[in-house]
Amino acid sequence: xxxxxDGLTALVEEARWALxxxxxxxxxxxxxAVFPALKRRQSLxxxxxxxxxxxxxxxxxxxxxxxxxxxxxxxxNLPKSLSRLRHQSYRDHAWPKALxxxxxxxxxxxxxxxxxxxxxTLLLAVLWLPPEVLLGRHAGPxxxxxxxxxxxxxxxxxxxxxxxxLAVGLGVVAFWRSLGPPPAGxxxxxxxxxxxxxxxxxxxxxxxxxGCNDRDERFSQARRRFHHAMAYGFALCFASTMVATAYDHxxxxxxxxxxxxxxxxxxxxxxxxLMVGTAGLALLQRRAHPGPVAPExxxxxxxxxxxxxxxxxxxxxxxxxxxTPAMGPLLAIHLGIVLGFFITLPCGKFLHAPFRAAALLxxxxxxxxxxxxxxx
Ligand code: SF4
Ligand code: SF4
Numbered sequence: 001x002x003x004x005x006d007g008l009t010a011l012v013e014e015a016r017w018a019l020x021x022x023x024x025x026x027x028x029x030x031x032x033a034v035f036p037a038l039k040r041r042q043s044l045x046x047x048x049x050x051x052x053x054x055x056x057x058x059x060x061x062x063x064x065x066x067x068x069x070x071x072x073x074x075x076x077n078l079p080k081s082l083s084r085l086r087h088q089s090y091r092d093h094a095w096p097k098a099l100x101x102x103x104x105x106x107x108x109x110x111x112x113x114x115x116x117x118x119x120x121t122l123l124l125a126v127l128w129l130p131p132e133v134l135l136g137r138h139a140g141p142x143x144x145x146x147x148x149x150x151x152x153x154x155x156x157x158x159x160x161x162x163x164x165x166l167a168v169g170l171g172v173v174a175f176w177r178s179l180g181p182p183p184a185g186x187x188x189x190x191x192x193x194x195x196x197x198x199x200x201x202x203x204x205x206x207x208x209x210x211g212c213n214d215r216d217e218r219f220s221q222a223r224r225r226f227h228h229a230m231a232y233g234f235a236l237c238f239a240s241t242m243v244a245t246a247y248d249h250x251x252x253x254x255x256x257x258x259x260x261x262x263x264x265x266x267x268x269x270x271x272x273x274l275m276v277g278t279a280g281l282a283l284l285q286r287r288a289h290p291g292p293v294a295p296e297x298x299x300x301x302x303x304x305x306x307x308x309x310x311x312x313x314x315x316x317x318x319x320x321x322x323x324t325p326a327m328g329p330l331l332a333i334h335l336g337i338v339l340g341f342f343i344t345l346p347c348g349k350f351l352h353a354p355f356r357a358a359a360l361l362x363x364x365x366x367x368x369x370x371x372x373x374x375x376x
C-alpha cells in the first residue's frame with residue numbers, strides 16, 4: 001500500500017515536471033488537444049492531470065519531436081507519463097472499487113476470464129444438451145435456438161452487457177464529476193458536436209494531422225486507419241445485432257439469416273473491420289519504438305485486441321459452419337468469447353473510449369467558455 005502511494009506520488013511529480021517543461025517550451029502546441037488545455041491552466045491539480053492524460057491519444061509525436069526527451073537530462077517523456085496517468089484515472093474512478101485492483105497489469109486477467117467464459121459455456125452445453133442436439137445439423141429459421149434457447153442466449157448476453165454498461169457508466173460519471181463543474185458560459189450542444197466529431201475522426205491522433213510516430217520519427221497514418229477499421233467494425237457489428245433483434249422481435253424472422261441479408265452483411269463488414277484493425281494495431285505495437293511506451297500497459301492493449309479479433313473470427317467460423325454439426329460447439333464458443341468481453345469490459349483497455357470521449361467533451365466546453373471554439 002505504501003509502495004502504491006509512493007509510486008503514485010512519483011508518477012504525478014514526473015508528469016507535472018514534464019508538463020511544466022512543455023508549458024515553457026510550447027514547441028508541440030499544435031500537435032493535439034493536450035497542449036492548449038495545458039495552457040488554459042495556471043496549476044495542475046490531480047483532476048487536471050487526469051483530464052490531460054485522457055486527452056492524449058498516445059500518437060508519440062511529441063516524444064520524437066522533443067529536444068528534452070531521453071537521453072537529455074530533463075527526460076521529458078509525455079506519452080509514457082500520460083499513459084500511466086490515464087491508467088491511474090481508470091483505477092481511481094473504477095466502479096465497483098474492487099475493480100481498481102484488477103486494472104493493474106490486467107492483460108492476463110482479462111484473457112483468463114475470457115477463456116473461463118468459453119470453457120464454462122462449452123461445458124454447460126455439453127452437460128445440458130443431448131449429443132444429437134449439440135452435434136446435430138440444424139438449418140432454417142430458428143436453427144440457433146434449437147441448440148441454445150433464445151432465453152439462454154439473450155439472458156446471458158443481456159446480463160453481461162447490462163453489467164458492463166452499468167459499471168462503465170458509473171466509472172465515467174465519477175471521472176466527469178472529479179473534473180468539477182463545467183466552465184461557466186460554455187454551450188453544451190456545440191461542445192457535444194465538436195467532441196463527437198473529434199472522437200469520430202480521431203482528430204488528435206497524429207501530431208497535428210501528419211500522422212503518428214508508430215516506429216520512429218517518421219509519420220504514418222497506419223494507426224489511424226487501423227483504429228478506424230476496428231472502431232467502425234465494432235459499430236457495424238453492433239448495428240448487425242440491433243437489426244437482427246428488430247427482425248426477430250418486430251418482424252418475427254428468427255436467426256440465422258441468408259448471407260445477403262442486412263444483419264449478415266453488416267456483421268461481415270464489421271467483422272472484417274475488426275479483424276483487420278486489431279491485427280494491424282497488434283503488428284504496429286510489436287514494432288513500436290520502446291522509448292515512449294509504458295511496458296506494464298502493453299498486456300491490457302493486447303488483451304483487448306485479442307478479444308475483439310477472436311469475437312470476429314469466431315463469428316465468421318459460425319457463419320461458415322452454421323449448417324454443419326460444428327454449429328452447436330461454435331455457437332457456444334462465440335457466445336463464451338462475447339460474454340468474456342462484456343464481463344471484463346469495465347476493467348480493461350476498452351475504458352479508454354468513454355473516458356477519452358468525456359475528456360474531449362470537457363476540453364470542447366472549456367474552448368467554448370474561453371470563446372475559442374474552433375481551435376484545439
Ligand atoms: S514534448 Fe518536448 S518539445 Fe514538445 S512541448 Fe514538451 S518539452 Fe517541448
Ligand atoms: S496525443 Fe500525441 S502529441 Fe499529444 S500528448 Fe499525446 S503523444 Fe503527445
